[in-house]
Amino acid sequence: DVKVTQSSRYLVKRTGEKVFLECVQDMDHENMFWYRQDPGLGLRLIYFSYDVKMKEKGDIPEGYSVSREKKERFSLILESASTNQTSMYLCASSSQPSKNTIYFGEGSWLTVV
């Protein structure tokens, strides 16, 4: 079974803090994704990566950055957390080609106070 692991399930951070959300997948997938999910807005794509050190902006990249130094790991970084970044963050991965589905981690609930 594919396993996508998000190391932090629940976090509370202060405004202005730097926040790291880590995601690891164990299936040698090329593609990895970060989404945030908010009530009524569904899943919105923040960034995705199709290879090590490669990244593409999604629909809402502002205020976020990502890092993919190793194939299995994709990190989401909030340089200076703000209250409007309080959300549930979902990491996902998939193999090529585009027909393949993506598999989600369990989610990270971030509260910024």
Add this chain to the structure above:
Amino acid sequence: QKEVEQNSGPLSVPEGAIASLNCTYSDRVSQSFFWYRQYSGKSPELIMSIYSNGDKEDGRFTAQLNKASQYVSLLIRDSQPSDSATYLCAVRSNNNDMRFGAGTRLTVKP
């Protein structure tokens, strides 16, 4: 911006009825289409994928795709209370990004 649109619901059907969920998408070069189910507090799980025009059946679920109309739907036959969840339509293009609709909340009443 590539868009995926769904009726947010809630959609309520009686047990045993057919639930019909609809989705439209804006990017004509979209290649792959997926339906995910998400229970409250959980991450989405794949129900079905469809790539070609027409119908695809899997048990009580049927996905329908019409690329000319940029429309994809999911039918759930013999709906059960355990089907109560939010259903997410997802669309994937050749550059491998995957975009989701806002989801339709389905309630199946016993």
